[in-house]
Amino acid sequence: MINKIYLGLLLSTIFGFAQPKVKSDKKMFSTKDKTVTVYTSADSSDLKMSKTADLRFTELKQPLETQFCLFVNPNKQFQTFLGIGGAITDASAEVFAKLPKQQQQQFFEAYFSKDKGIGYTLLRTNMNSCDFSSGSYTYIKEGDKDLKTFDIAPDRKFKLPLIKSAMNLIGNDATFYISPWSPPAFMKSNNHMLKGGKLLPEFYQPWANYYVKYIQALEKEGIPVWGLTIQNEPMATQIWESCIYSAEEERDFLKNYLGPTLEKNGFCNKKITVWDHNRDLMVQRASTILDDAEAKKYVWGLGFHWYEDWSGGEPMFNNVGLVNEMYPDVNLMFTEGCNEKFDALKYQLWKNGERYAKSMINDFNNGTVAWTDWNILLDQFGGPNHVKNFCFAPIHGDTSTGQLIFTPSYYMIGHFSKFIAKGAKRVSTSPSRSTLLSTSFLNPDGKMVTVVFNQSNKEVTYNLCIDTAATEVKIPAKGMQTLIY
Known part of the structure; x- marks a missing residue:
């Protein structure tokens, strides 16, 4: 009996080793004749x-x-690479509308043509007003918790036409997402859209419904919404539109209200990105939200900005890599960056472009799948901006001369966006x-x-x-x- 068992094991071992190796269909990269x-x-x-x-x-x-x-x-x-692009804010759209037709066409080619420009495919916009709006606004009348007066009329004059044109030029590769800076004043603890404050617990559900209303309104306009971030810079009390969420508050709003509300309304496919703030606190925010299974199931990715050097330190690229190591199944997306403190004498300051080069290389090497610049276009004053927070953009439109001004940042971004295709592997x-x-x-x-x-x-x-x-x-x-x- 023992001999039969031994013989069986011996034969199975021999035949096991004799099995032909399965060849991989994966084509190896070669430098031959390249x-x-x-x-x-x-x-x-x-x-x-x-x-x-x-x-x-x-x-x-x-x-x-x-x-x-x-x-x-x-x-x-x-x-896997998703895309590179920028934000079509109210400011960008207003400046674009003031340009002559010839410069508008030049703008479209510069950003959205792979041949003549740098091939942007990623777009972000603000839900309700932000600092780069000419004034504060929402889509409802103040106090309307049932959202009966919901109307995206503020977007129709400038933003929607530009977003539609950009999306049409990008075509099938377009990725468009939305971000709020503040809920309406009556929903907040400070009763103001500006200067921080928190979303009051009794308005968690109406605010979750608000995202649904906005997505529905955009898609009715023929603008497909790929995804959303929960809150722009949830730890910054700004002089402009802002709203504070602790890590626990963002987690609970997502898992108990926003996630289920999107799901209930047939928007399971919308990609939800959490955090949307600087690299400094991103590990703590990731841990709090992603270690909760009920919250994590709604999360596509974690978004981050580059302004952590406001405290005098260096950019914290390692934090991006650490989140990638801790949660490799969660996508990382750079959701905002710009050079602050606009000065027309520094349009061609090479150092501004270098900031993009260093950030983009480090962010991609740490696992980032998509990279979104801030305003896609600003005027010769670095605005318009209703709180005078004037900044640089890759392209400025001088509304007094009608000319476009291309900064070093435009070319630095282009070294990536023009040549790397959606679906590429780092x-x-x-x-x-x-x-x-x-x-x-x-x-x-x-x-x-x-x-x-x-x-x-x-x-x-x-x-x-x-x-x-x-x-x-x-x-x-x-x-x-x-x-x-």
Whole structure:
């Protein structure tokens, strides 16, 4: 009996090892016969996403310590890219409406054309007014808790026409989401839309109904809503529209009111993003909400901003990576960033663009799937803004001359948005020197996109290395490059 058992085990082992290995259908990335096309932007030059080189790979088996190298490993893949874009605020729409037809067309091409512009696919807008509105407003009459007077009339003059046009230009790749800055005054503890305050518990349900009403109204206008954030900057008491939620309050509002209300009204498919504030407190907010199973089931992602350096510290990119490690099944989305304190003398300040380069590379390398700039367009004063919180945008429209002004930030964003396609996979990218920052994405069409920023004040020559193949690239001081191969 023992011999029969032993023989059976022996035969099964032999046949088990003899089974042919299943070949993977996954096509491995190869540098063979590939040309590396280089696009470069540089300070104090005419280089603005300009094609500067076509290069070929040669053999480099073992890089030396004396060489600057950038190692890309296509076999190590991470998050799936969703898109890059900006916010169509009231201010953006009002400025656009004042531009001549020719400049309006130039604006559309600059943002939404992949060939002539930088190919934005992601759009955000404000539900109710924000600081970048000409004044405070809601969609109901004050005191109407039943929302019987709900009407998005304030959006119809400027915002809706621009959103519709942008969505049509983007087409099937469009991703559009909404964010509130404040509920109506009567729903809040301070009885004011500005200067913080909290949503009163008795208005949790009416406020949840408000999101549904807004989504329904937008979709009736032919604008499909992909998702929403619960509250813009829920820990900031601002002089403009703002509303405070502790982590527990946001969690409970989501799981007991907003989530079930969206579900009840057939909006299970709307992607809900929590937090929507700076990187500093994002780990605590993530832990509080996502460790609650009933709340987490409604969460698509966690959104974050870049203003944590207001306290004098450095950007806290590691917090993005930590949330990604703790909750790998939750998406990370940058939901707002801009250069503050507008000054027309600093339109072409290269440092403003550098902030985008550093943030976008670090955020993507820490697991971010989508990146949303703030105002898509502002005027020559950095507004309009009803509380004088004037800021920079990638493009400004001078309403006195009718001309568009393109800032370095536009080109820095473009080094990503123009070349990385929806559905791309981020792949492992590692510089051998801290001088270089870099990230890479493998597009669905098989093309690799590597973005490189030179942090130094000197031109750098580096090797782009994949396995034992490499090509030598020169990047200007403080320069930005996109390599396509």
